[in-house]
Amino acid sequence: xxxxxxxxxSLIRNAGRRVEPPDDAYQAVFVAAHAAFREKTARRxxxxxxxxxxxxxxxxxxxxxxxxxxxxxxxxxELARAERLVGGxxxxxxxxxxxLAATPVRLTAGIRIRTLADGRAAxxxxxxGSLRLTADTEVMFDAPGRLYVQRGTIYVDTQGRPASERIExxxxxxxxxxLGTQFELRLAGSALRLRVREGAVVIxxxxxxxxxxxxxxxxxxDFGSVQRATIAPDDPAWQWAxxxxxxxxxxxxxxxxxxxxxxxxTGRRLRYESPLVExxxxxxxxxxxxxxxxxxxxLEAMLATTDLWVELDxxxxxxxxxxxxxxxx
Amino acid sequence: MATASNSLMAELxxxxxxxxxxxxxxxxxxxxELFDRFFPxxxxxxVAHLGGDRxxxxxxxxxxxxxxxxxxxxxxxxxxxxxxxxxxxxxxxADHFRRNGRGGARVVLLEDQPDARAILxxxxxxxxxxxxxxxxxxxxHRVVVATLDAxxxxxxxxxxxxxxxGLSVREIAGRLSLGEKAAESLLTRARTSFRxxxxxxx
Numbered sequence: 001x002x003x004x005x006x007x008x009x010s011l012i013r014n015a016g017r018r019v020e021p022p023d024d025a026y027q028a029v030f031v032a033a034h035a036a037f038r039e040k041t042a043r044r045x046x047x048x049x050x051x052x053x054x055x056x057x058x059x060x061x062x063x064x065x066x067x068x069x070x071x072x073x074x075x076x077x078e079l080a081r082a083e084r085l086v087g088g089x090x091x092x093x094x095x096x097x098x099x100l101a102a103t104p105v106r107l108t109a110g111i112r113i114r115t116l117a118d119g120r121a122a123x124x125x126x127x128x129g130s131l132r133l134t135a136d137t138e139v140m141f142d143a144p145g146r147l148y149v150q151r152g153t154i155y156v157d158t159q160g161r162p163a164s165e166r167i168e169x170x171x172x173x174x175x176x177x178x179l180g181t182q183f184e185l186r187l188a189g190s191a192l193r194l195r196v197r198e199g200a201v202v203i204x205x206x207x208x209x210x211x212x213x214x215x216x217x218x219x220x221x222d223f224g225s226v227q228r229a230t231i232a233p234d235d236p237a238w239q240w241a242x243x244x245x246x247x248x249x250x251x252x253x254x255x256x257x258x259x260x261x262x263x264x265x266t267g268r269r270l271r272y273e274s275p276l277v278e279x280x281x282x283x284x285x286x287x288x289x290x291x292x293x294x295x296x297x298x299l300e301a302m303l304a305t306t307d308l309w310v311e312l313d314x315x316x317x318x319x320x321x322x323x324x325x326x327x328x329x
Numbered sequence: 330m331a332t333a334s335n336s337l338m339a340e341l342x343x344x345x346x347x348x349x350x351x352x353x354x355x356x357x358x359x360x361x362e363l364f365d366r367f368f369p370x371x372x373x374x375x376v377a378h379l380g381g382d383r384x385x386x387x388x389x390x391x392x393x394x395x396x397x398x399x400x401x402x403x404x405x406x407x408x409x410x411x412x413x414x415x416x417x418x419x420x421x422x423a424d425h426f427r428r429n430g431r432g433g434a435r436v437v438l439l440e441d442q443p444d445a446r447a448i449l450x451x452x453x454x455x456x457x458x459x460x461x462x463x464x465x466x467x468x469x470h471r472v473v474v475a476t477l478d479a480x481x482x483x484x485x486x487x488x489x490x491x492x493x494x495g496l497s498v499r500e501i502a503g504r505l506s507l508g509e510k511a512a513e514s515l516l517t518r519a520r521t522s523f524r525x526x527x528x529x530x531x
Binding site: 028 | 353485
């Protein structure tokens with residue numbers, strides 16, 4: 001027995017430690033395999049409910065056509081809803097890609113979305129917040145609060161989500177978890193770039209964690225080297241995300257709600273000309289809607305029927321009342 | 330001994346079937362458990378079968394997982410789940426070679442050769458007696474790694490902890506949240522499985 005142990009020990013020692021696969025391979029294969037797992041289980045659920053529906057139908061007939069019953073219907077919880085689509089945007093659940101229909105479209109687990117070279121898309125997320133895709137981006141909705149990014153650039157805004165329902169963005173190059181925030185994530189090959197506009201984001205990559213704070217840009221190259229830079233919340237680099245922001249329903253809301261939303265979307269500090277103007281903004285109720293406009297344009301359109309107006313001043317947005325506007329000489 | 334091995338295999342297959350059922354039921358944790366257990370082993374398996382091509386190995390392992398998940402309903406427990414995955418991986422390697430027009434260039438592994446045992450035994454000989462010691466060493470390294478990867482449960486890890494990391498039985502017991510006697514017994518079973526697996530190649 002001792003000799004046997006010696007032989008085993010000798011062989012294993014001579015062979016040395018088994019080599020671990022690279023982290024990027026782990027991440028890439030995990031993303032694809034997990035997507036296959038989700039698709040498979042979603043299909044099984046549908047088949048199960050289909051069988052239930054069939055069995056229920058047979059039962060109903062057998063019980064003598066007395067009571068009409070509705071067979072169980074397969075339902076999957078909605079994970080996101082497409083709100084704005086610009087240019088080429090396609091969807092797939094298997095290998096067949098087809099154009100995404102007009103909004104709003106309900107999206108469930110296993111559905112993949114890709115934008116073409118001229119495409120952009122914005123989604124509201126179940127549970128609160130929004131997701132935006134720029135051109136040449138592909139993602140898959142996986143579960144509540146979890147999203148896979150295969151390539152491209154996304155923007156996530158988690159405002160309105162409870163702290164217990166954070167967003168997790170899984171990519172072949174690492175996983176980003178929000179800590180209440182607005183951020184952009186770009187995946188190019190196995191290189192990752194994170195830009196945090198508000199709040200903080202944690203990136204897990206190969207067993208290591210990095211935290212990006214508001215105003216930070218973190219770039220991780222193919223070899224895992226990390227570089228940090230700064231980016232202001234009103235930097236022009238955010239404009240693509242602003243331009244496609246899904247506007248919340250403002251009908252019946254006070255003007256101050258729209259003003260606050262626009263200030264946040266454009267990364268500007270909000271200030272009122274006076275407490276009186278602030279009170280005025282809170283008391284003016286908006287009617288109608290102006291979807292599919294950039295935030296500043298939407299604000300101007302909505303305020304056109306009021307005596308309020310806004311002035312952009314560097315990184316600030318000041319709200320004024322026309323009655324207090326200085327008269328031109 | 331054969332009875333003990335058969336009983337162990339039956340127990341492992343039972344565990345594997347339960348794991349497959351959980352995955353098919355949509356249990357995310359079960360999927361992650363399987364992935365974390367199998368990915369490093371399949372990756373090394375594919376690298377070996379593809380002549381060291383790591384990029385191709387990544388593609389092949391990805392294909393293996395996708396194919397295996399797709400066909401998981403058909404897993405009946407005739408063999409250990411890892412063995413079943415390895416067969417799918419072999420097929421994916423063959424597909425890779427076919428796609429790349431290298432049907433005749435398949436890598437023939439030492440463990441597939443009839444004289445594998447002889448080569449292993451030759452390892453015990455002093456290096457100077459071996460005409461191609463370096464190449465043989467590399468072959469044997471791969472066979473030992475493949476054997477450790479093919480061992481059931483945590484056997485491969487336990488052997489590596491013991492003989493590479495030099496952990497004591499008490500430390501191994503601590504890592505696995507076991508008593509010392511259970512860890513000692515596990516180590517003995519791991520050694521036996523390793524020896525039987527190597528012997529089984531001839």
